[in-house]
Amino acid sequence: MVTGGQRNDGAMLTEVLADIRVPRLGPGRPRTRPDAVVADRAYSTGVNRRELSRRGIRAVIPQKKDEIAARKRKGPTGGRPPSLDTETYKGRNVVERSFALAKQWRGLATRYDKLAITYRAAVILCACLAWLRSL
Structure with a gap:
């Protein structure tokens, strides 16, 4: 799913899950x-957590520091912190390295393309070339 360059990715979680x-x-x-x-x-909002819970999907998302502080300020009424599977979270670096590889393409990193279809084509081409290099 390709969104506007200035658009928050967290707002698109529902659409991405639907696809x-x-x-x-x-x-x-x-x-x-x-x-x-x-x-x-960035995805640690209550809206995203509720959507994942509603669909029966386990959320492996660390909490923001301000969320932790707000929960502690509330004391006993702040509730329990959401669980975090640290072993699963450690695997996130593979995806981050893939994004770093794609951002070596200047056009992808700066989002020069005006049309989403052109940008998406560049992302697919970058992924294909990275896959061919790995063979």
């Missing part, structure tokens, strides 16, 4: 629900 289609090895419909969503602190 997930993972084919099965055998017959049957493709999977539409991941086991977990691993994301950085």
Whole structure:
């Protein structure tokens, strides 16, 4: 999903989850629900956590420091902190390195393209070239 360069990615989580289609090895419909969503602190909003919980998806997202402070200020009424699977979260670096590789392309990093279809084509071309280098 390609959005405007100035658009907050966290606002698009619902649309991204709706577009997930993972084919099965055998017959049957493709999977539409991941086991977990691993994301950085920018996705740690209550709206995103509720959406993931509603769909039965485990959220592996650390809390922002201001959220932790607000919960502690409330004392016993602040509730429990959400759980964080640190081992699963450590795997997030693979995705971050992929983004860093894509941002070596100046046009992708600065978002020169005016049309979303052109930008998306550049992202796909970058991914194909990275995949070919890995063979």
